[in-house]
Amino acid sequence: MRKSFRAGAVAMLAAAAMLTAGCSGTSGTDAGSANDPNQKVELTYWAWAPNLDKVVEVWNEKNPNIHVTVNKQDGGDPAVTKLLTAVKAGSGAPDLIQAEYQKIPTLVAADALADLSGTEANETKSHFPEGVWDSVTLGGDALYAVPQDTGPMVFYYRADIFEKLGLSVPTTWDEYAQAAKAVHAADPEAYLGTFSSNDAGWFTGMAQQAGASWWGVDGDAWSVNIDEDPTNKVAEYWGGLVEEGTIDNKPMYTPEWNTALNTGKQVGWLSAAWGPGVLSGNAGATAGLWKVAPMPQWDASKPSTGNWGGSSTAVTTQSKNAEAAAKFATWLNTDPEAVQALVKETGVYPADNAGAKSALTAAPEFFSHQPDFYEVVADAAQNVGSFTYGPNVNVAFNAYNDQFAKAAQAKQKSAFSDAVKSMQQVTVEDLKQTGFTVK
C-alpha cells in the first residue's frame, strides 16, 4: 500500500512537473532567515474555522518573534480557489492555509504546498491516526500539511421522538430503513433523514463507510473506483429510500432544513463529530432532545464509519518563512494547550490522539444530558476506513452535485445508480484531459 502510494505521488509530481524545483528552492532560502532568532517574522494564515484567531492569539503572546495573522476565509472551497489563483499569478498567497484533506492532492498537483518533511512538523507522525497521516503525506516521504481536525461520522437522533414512537436506535442500515418507515408513517411530514445532493463530502463519508476508496494509485497511473460495489450499494440503498418516499430528498443546510430541525420534522441526522455546533446554532431550542449513536452498519460484526470534513494546516510554496510556518503549524495542532484551545474556541474534533483524549472530557453543552458523548465519538473515530483522494476531487464533487440533484429530484432508484456511473465517467475523462495516466 505504502509503496504504491509513493509511486502515485511521484506520478502526480511528474505530471505536474514542477514540485521538486519549487520546494527545494523554498526550504533552501528559508534555512538562513529562520536561524536568526532575533529576526521578527510575520506570517499570514488563511483559515475559515470560526474563532481560530483566538487560538492564534495564544501563540502570538508566547512567540513575539513569529507573529501570525489570521485572514478569515469563506470556507474550504473559496480559500483553495483563491490560493490556486495566487499560485498561478506568482504572488498573493498566504504563508499558511487551512486545507481540507480532499484538497491536498489538488494543491500538491498545482505546486501550491511546501514540503514540510525537513521541518519539525515531520516529527508529529505519532500524534495522529495512520489514515489521517496518509492523507497529508499522500503515502510518500513528503509531508504537505499537519492534520488539524477530523470528522468521524455518527448518527444524531431526536431521543424524545424515538421514545414517543417506541423506536430503538438503528444499528444496521436495514433497521435504519425500518425506523425511517415508522417515523414517516407516524407523521407524513416527518423524516428520519434526508438525502442531500448538495453535500458531496457527506456522501463520500457514507461510501467510505461501505468500503469505497474513490481514487487509487497503480504504478504511475491513477485509477478511479467510484462505480464499484461499495458506492453502488450506498447509492442504491438511498435511491430505494427516496423512491419509497420514506426519506426526504431536500438538501441539508438550507433554511427549509433548519426549520425542519427546529420543528422536529427531521428526526435524525447522519453527520460527523462536529455536529453539535451546527445543531446548537441552527436549532438551539431543541437542546436536550438529541442523542448521539454510532452509524448504522452494513455488517454489524465489522463496525466501520466514514469521515466527513476535517482539515489540516499547510504551508504554501510562496511562503518566505516556511520553517517558522511549520513550527507554528506543529504547535497549533499538537501542543496540548493549543489543542485544548482548538476544542474550546472552534469546536472541532482534533486529529491529535492524545489531545483529543485530554481535551474532550465533558460532553458539549448541547449534549450535556449525554455524558458519554465523546466516548461514542471516540469509538467511531477508531473505525474510520482508509480513503484515497485524487487530484480532481472538485470535478468528482461537482459531478456528484449535478447528477444526484437530478436523481433526488426524479425519486427513482435507477437514477441513483446512473448518477454513480456518470460521476465515474466525468472524473476519469477529466483526469485524462488534464494529462494524468489513468488505468
Next chain:
Amino acid sequence: MTTLAPSRTSNTKSARTPKGAVSAHDKPSYLSTGILILGALYCLFPVIWVVAAASKDGNELFSTFTLAPSTHLWDNIVALTEYRDGLFWRWMANTALYAGVGAIVSTWVSALSGYVLAKFDFPGKSGIFKVLLMGVLVPGVILAIPQYLMLAQAGLTNTYWSVLLPQIISPYGIYLARIYAAASVPGDVIEAARTEGAKEMYIFNRIAAPMMLPGLVTIFLFQFVAIWNNFMLPYIMLGDDHLFPITVGLNGLLNQGASAPALYTLVLAGALLSIIPLVIMFLLLQRYWRVDLAAGAVKA
C-alpha cells in the same frame, strides 16, 4: 387578489364611457394604479422581509411566520457589532471608502475623458471611442481575474488599491460623460475661454465640469451603487477580511463551512444596516437623478 378586484370594475366603467375621456381627466385609472401598486409591493416585499427577519432571534427565524416581526433587532445588531470586535463596522467603513472615493475619482476621470472625446479632435478619436463602446458591452465580472493577475504582478493584490484601481475606469461612465459634454457644453464657450487665455485644464475644471454637473451626479450615483454592490472583484482580490467590503463580509458569515452553522441572524441584521446608507443617498440625490434623466432625454 384584492388589488385585482377594483381594476376589473374600472375596466367595465371605461368600456361604457367614450374612449380617451377616462384617461385624460377624471380620476386616475384604477387599472394602472393597481398595476403600479402591485409593482411597488413586488419591489418592497424583500425589504419588508429583511426588516421582519432581522428582528428575529436564531430560533424564531426558522420556526415563526415569515413576515411576523419580533423584538430582537437590537440584540442582533449588538451581536453583529460584537462579532470579532466590530469587524462589521470596519466592513461598512471599507465599503464607504471603496464606493465614495472610487465613485468620486471615477466620475472625475469619466468627465475628463468624455469631455475630451466630445470636444477635441485628434487622430484615433473614433477608434478610441469604438473600443470604449466595446468596453461597455463587457461585463466587469469577466475582467476580475485578468485584473487580479495584472495586480498580482505589481504586488498590489490584497490591498485597498486592488479594489479601488480597477473600478476607477468605467467605460459606461465615460460614454455617458461624452454625451453630456456634447449636449451641455457649447463649443463657443470653450472658444471664448481660450481666447481669454485660459489653460485647458482650467477650462475643464472651472467651466465645463460645472456645466456637466447634473450628468456627473448621475455617473457618480451609478458608480457608487455599482461599487457598493460589487462582489466579484473584492472577492477575488482580497484575502484579509479587514479589507472586505460589506458584500464579501456578509457572504463569509453565511459560508462558514459545513462544520459550523451559518450566522443567519447576523447576516440579516447586516443586510438591513447595509441598505440604509444607499436609501439615504438616494433620498438626497434623487432630485438630480430625475432632473438629469429628463435633461439628457431632450438634449441628447
